[in-house]
Amino acid sequence: MKQNLMQRSLNSQECRTNRSASESSPLPLREMDGTVATINRWLSRTIGRALAVFIVVACLSDCSGETDNDSGAASPGGGSEKLTICLLPKIKGIAYFTSCAEGAQAAADELGNVELIYDGPTDGDPKKQAEMIEQWTVDGVDVICVAPNAPDVVANAMREAQDLGVIVLTWDADGVENARSFFVNQATAQSIGQGMVDAMVKDLGGPDVEGDVVIVSADATSANQNAWIDVMKPALEKTKLNLVTIKYPGENASAALADAQDVIKKYPNLKGIFGISSVSFPGAAEAVEQMGKSGEILVTGLSTPNEMKRFVENGTVKSVILWNTIDLGYLTILAAESLAKGELKPGDTTFQAGRLGEKPIEGDNILLGDILVFTAENIDEYDF
């Protein structure tokens, strides 16, 4: 009985209802809209065909273009063959990592036997990082250099790559202990967090300055920012500065600007803002500038010098903290190449790094050197 009813209800769709008429115009309407219907048919056919042609052409043109590279990538390297080295940034498409990639490319050009692949998630999703490591592992590349955005998430993929014979090293941020061979260490979370607090204290005029400070982070779940905050909180407790709140505008420029404006209005005793993401640093600086508080409220954070030059010149920002990102990319690729060739081994204490000279190795950390503080005096000396 039920089935019968069912059948009937399904049959009743044969006679058109109001809604389905809107989706595909029934015949009488088609006549009313005659020209449009013709265009409609013509267009849908043309678009479809154009698309099909485009896909075929795109695929074919690629076949001819890239095959050589990939056969190189596919064969596990060794000896005089070309090495494939993958450089995985935390986020692709932001100025910081783009400048690292420039340095890496320079190293690859200098070495000559290195095929450099620079790719990463454009939204900084660590899940996608893990998936890319897995893909490269399957492709059989020689070395993968990972800047883990969340060490736990990529750990499994990194271990698996190592098990399958790929050399894995970390750069920019360290991974889980047993998931990599070396870490190209430019700065730990400890030194970054402490460095920002020290710079703020110094810029405000010494350890006796009292006042409120605010941190403008990225998302509440951003692993790096949270690691820095964990260092900054105890560091700030040792000073006379008072951390009043932490804002999480996400990777959104408008929200970062808005949040910084609001905290300036809310806390009249505010002395400084830490902008600890690539979006919130310029956002906070812009807010201070727009509110006419340049010089009164100081902003500090991590950024490439070129990004913040404008704000350093007008006094909103006194110190920008970073390291030489071009050198970081360069050193990473050099280390990756010597690891693959077997020239760099666990237990070594120094590493000969091309134009950078000799770099010390502590345990399994290859040290790039101290963090740099860019100020109005020296910022023009750097261009990256």
Next chain:
Amino acid sequence: MNALADIAIKLLRQREVGLVLLILLVTAIVSLVDPGFLDDRNLKDILVRSAPTVIVACGVMLVVVTAEIDISVGSLMALLAALMGLMISHNEWQLSMWIGIPTVLLCGTLIGLLTGALVTLGNVPSIIVTLGLLTAIRGATTLLMGGENIDGLPDELQTLSKVGPAGMPLGVWTAVAVLIVTQIIITHTPLGRRLFALGSSDYSARMTGLSATRLKLFAFAYTGFLTALATVVDVPRLPKIESGIGSGFELLVVTCVVVGGVSIAGGRGRLGGVVLSVILLTMVRPVLTFLDVGEAGEKWTKAIQGLFILIAVITDTVVSRSRRGGARNTSSRGTQVAVPRDATGGPAA
């Protein structure tokens, strides 16, 4: 007395009244905690931040009124911002503002038109077209920018968008102008009437000789144009142009439109409600800052925003149910016929 109560109930059923009450309530609570919230500067900031959302929401509202949807505006904004930056920044191609800005507006309109063409002529559902464009345009923008940020927009444009004529940034003036134009389109032109007619019943609208194609093309092109306009007036306010601009903007706009009382099924909605809901949702962040919810509280920001929307949606349903005279279990499903509710197998047995 009864008459008064009647009027009160009728007023409450208007979405605008509810939203105004909610805004006043929130403002009152925050001002009690910190009177600084009522500072001129703060109120102005809220207006400035609402401006781009209001501008784009005017377009998306017209799209939703015709029973379509556009969820690509966030990515489109990023693409247009990148284009604008490349053309007129003094670090890039250094074109004149008078060439660059019209080109951006034109591009926005053309992409809107393309979206509309895919929906009407290509006969692909709008949510799919705009979902596809959302992903594709964001990818194209990142490629176009090549991992670098763009700054150095012309000073005049930056000053206009930050300070603006008579102390009010350009965005607010533009939003007011767009609101007036859109209101005129809706209430005083045949075009507006037709858009609403099309949305309330596609079939009847076609039967009376309206061209759904042309009307929808207009709605999408208008949205594209307004997105370009919002980009031009709002993006120079930001410190630099990066490829992440406008991420999540599309959902904010759609949320504002539906919280503002525009029916997702088309044919119903008023501009006032949309503007008020934009202001309400823009207020959430500053409100939380001024309430000084503390570090742990900050991490609840998203939840509070979500609950705001959820409450707005549920109250509206409850109110609109009581409007139908308490016919709870029958006609509350938006159909004109009373339908037996729990009747599985009923007629059959």
Next chain:
Amino acid sequence: MSIADFMKRFPWWHEVILGVLLAGLLSVVGVVNPQFLNLKGQLLLSRHLWEFALLALPMTLIILTGGIDLSVGASMGMCAVAFGLCHANTGSLALSCLVCLLIGTAGGAVNGWLVSRMNVHPLIVTLATYATFRGLAEGTSQGESYSQFGDGFSQLARGMWWGVPIPAYLFALMAITCALYLSKTPSGRYIYAIGHNELATRFSGANVDRLKFRLYTFSGFMAGLATIIYVSRFDTAKADAGTGFELDVITAVVVGGTSIYGGRGNIGGTVLGLLLIHETRLFVSRQWQIEELRSIVIGLLLIGSLLLYRVVRPVHRD
């Protein structure tokens, strides 16, 4: 019967197109770089697929009724936090999995209740819960991430049985169940009926509200299940689990031939759609190594596949 007539009546156009596209893609891939087709590699990389695949099943059912569920990704965030908190406090994996499933189901039930009892449009409901669920996850976990669930648990998503990834069995089981449910049971048929004409279905005596409620609840349950795989795969439970999944899942379902207006589509199409998207993604990112290109191609594939369908069958019944 003329050819045109046949083309109009043939019911499997979308599946055929998808099959041809998939075969075409694979053969191009095979010519360009035969290594891509290496079975071992493919099985290893199939990991990227399973959570999407699990979520795509209830999404297909919901879209078939003309609804949509935008909250699945956020729901996963909530489930992951529930899992992490439970594990941190009790240390029991089994209990954590149970709590994870329960929270997912509860979230789904909230959606279902709002859609079926309060009669709010599903797009609006799930847009609101999308923001709420993710927010609740961030608030309760304070952005913390939970990790170290042990190697054994990692094997759930990363391990193999007889050369096939473990989640594949789970997916196959759920997919076959859903397909049988859709085609063989009365309420499965009612799902199509609702998508075609909800009012008529009500008149025909189906309990539409109860069915819709169950579908959204099922979607929440599957979000919980997908979360378990997700947590096992990355050994991390955090509030940002499943970010952006909702759009990818909808893309797979729609490319798989399910009409966004409801009433047309099936599980087989969804499976093909999932495979096509998965292979396209793999191909694009392994061939060009440009992440941005991947999103462009997927976006165009979504629009293009629907346009292509219109070209082959310009007039069709939705």
